[in-house]
Amino acid sequence: MSESTVITPTRRGGILLRFVLLALTWGSSFLFVAVALTGLSPAQVVLGRLVTGAVALAATCALTRQRLPRGLAAWGHLFVVGMLLCVIPFLLFAWAQQDVSSGVASIYNATTPLMTMLVSLIALREERPTPARGIGVVVGFAGVLVVLAPWAGVGGGSVLAQLACLGATLSYGIAFVYLRRFVTPLGLGAVPVATVQVGLGTVVMLLLAPCLAAESIDLSLPVVLAVLALGALGTGLAYVWNTRIVAAWGATNASTVTYLTPVVGVVLGVVVLGERLSWNEPIGAAVVILGIAITQGRVRIRRG
DSSP states (O other), X not given: OOTTSOOOHHHHHHHXXXXXXXXXXXXXXXXXXXXXXXXXXXXXXXXXXXXXXXXXXHHXXXXXXXXXXXXXXXHHHHHHHHIIIIIHHHHHHHHHTTTSOHHHHHHHHTTHHHHHHHHHHHHOGGGOOOHHHXXXXXXXXXXXXXXXXXXXXXXXXXXXXXXXXXXXXXXXXHHHHHIIIIIGGGTOOHHHHHHHHHHHHHHHHHHHHHHHSOSOOOOOHHHHHHHHHIIIIIIIIHHHHHHHHHHHHOHHHHHGGGGXXXXXXXXXXXXXXXXXXXXXXXXXXHHHHHHHHHHTTSSOOOOO
């Protein structure tokens, strides 16, 4: 029996908790990337992140005595997921954050549900967007725009860097749908799935390291801690949570976790960096949460 076969009230609560933890972890990852880039190149950040994540997941798999998937088909699907969910977007975001701030990167990350819905139109017949789901996505994206405050000057950095961020979210969107269509039906455990996809991504980055990650490094305690956090949390536990959420809620609903990443970025800016909180940020956060609730059917929209 697969993990998504029966969803009891207790498991629903567990999935919701994982959703919140995933939002907090991925929301803070852009801050960690910014810190890591002070001593490492983008490719070195990605390599360190994946190696640390692979070690953490392999240890978790061993301690819980879970077997890795068998069969070339399963490993082939997980290789594709590893490229789409780890290698490609990590490289694009790390490269882009040399020119755009962590806050701007996290805001672009919130376009993932839109990308996921577009891909779902083609690949997932059972997840064709309903009017309510479409309204929820639009409302959530409107909340992101309120947080972004376009009237004060949208984004920052080069156009190419911002396009790289959007390319990363497109890769995430394809990965969410691919997981739902090809991996979830296999009934594999979340820990083995995450272990294999991150492990395969690590192998690819190790092979590419002589070409992409040969620059000198400048290690400091903040840089090391940032890479460890990105790997153990953002690439380790987070991918276990993500796999379970996709199985339970579906690709489009699961991808709405990225709507919370700019909210987490704002909170971190205020609490950790002492940044000033503008009026639009808490209002935008409330609109984002409303959009997520509508998308997941927690708020009903009555037709006239």
